Amino acid sequence: MHVLILGGTTEGRVLAEALHPGVRVTSSLAGRVARPRMPVGEVRVGGFGGTEGLAAWLAEHRVDAVIDATHPFAEHISFNAAGAAASAHVPLLALRRPGWVPVAGDDWHEAASLDDAASRLAGLGERVFLTTGRLGLAAFAACPQWFLVRSVDAPDTPMPARAELLLDRGPFTLDGERELLRRHRVDVLVTKDSGGAATAPKLTAAREAGVPVVIVRRPPVPQGVPTAATPEEAAAWVLGRTGAA
Template sequence: MRSFRKLRHHSGGRWAVLKILILGGTREAREIADIASGERGFEIVSSLAGRVREPVLPVGAVRVGGFGGADGLRKWLAGNGIGAVIDATHPFAGGITANAAWAAAESGLPVLHVRRHGWSEQVGDRWIRVPDLAAAAETVAGLGERVFLTIGRQGVAAFAGSEQWFLIRAIDPPEGAVPARHEVLLARGPFSVADETALLAAQRIDVLVTKDSGGALTEAKLAAARALALPVVMIDRPSLPAGAVQVETVAAVRDWLRQQS
């Protein structure tokens, strides 16, 4: 694999370093940090929101926690000599994505948004696409008594008023209000199709609710729902900020970095 180095030669034989902030605890963010680590000409700082109790950490320098909003991020970029920003957060992390776009623009820095391709509906699927959590909670009410909720721990409160029974799967326990009738299943992917099918059958699930996160780690639940002919309430991703530069692969990130001056 070719290295994706960006070097600027200064007088005296010294190399200038491009310092890059990578936002996100996703697989893509870890891959970007791994590839860049040790490459001459780049210094990497990865930032995690701190919402997962035991995150899988990337290589290199890591900071955990928020920035205090968009202006806090702008000040952090200036105070830490950042030369470029890569937003590799979860596709549904709309707040930090908007903050990153604004802070980078205000700072005159290039910013790249990395978003893996969303899932595609296949023959046999029974998807119902909805724009947000509120619409999902409204839609699921008429689709069955037992619901498999796989939206992470945040956002569960949108279903708190539902009368159905919910199997809530997340890495960490949900935050805030929860449905009166529920069971929490703490687990981290990847999951196999066989295991997902067995889980849906054993729990007598009537409908699956999920976000269009994309990726292979949690895609098996969709195949299981297809095999059992279950409806899937699929929550669409929030839109990226206007004018955002977006790529879907780590290889494309490598190409983008080579273009930075």
């Protein structure tokens, strides 16, 4: 059996480890991170050429199942995957870690998009900790606030005029996030609802410090695509299709 994992996430790497070597696994990485953490099994880097290109790749390489284990905000590739899988008549499963849920003491302000998040900053704070990734920084370029921008790689898009860049990769510790908020006098946090434990400590640190959080809601999974919340669930789905579960 040949499984294509559209990866780049921790969940994708864990799933590849769970299936390999009993199942032939090819993990596809977008190539947007300079030094990605490589999964086990076969790996390809780069795009497919849209929905039609991915459908052709699935047929050429005789893929039996596709797991969309991309970032919860990688909306474009998820819809391409849904279209390609339907066209190639290949079953598709979306592996999506659960989103974050506010708890007592949180001061969350939900936003529908990065542009919406930027518009909500007025009145919330003047020193912003921005953790939405390097690709969406243009939404904040015209904002007057000061920004601490944390990103894995240096951005190549417009940044806010008043900004300090911090290149770092999770997982992050609670003590580290507490110190970062204190040292930079952060009074508002902006993040995407990525879910997972690796970057969640910033939410706890913000709650403890009384810092409001502007959180961008994640896009929906394409209609009709089944989902799994954990790599274990996704592995069971794959193995169930082989009769080896």
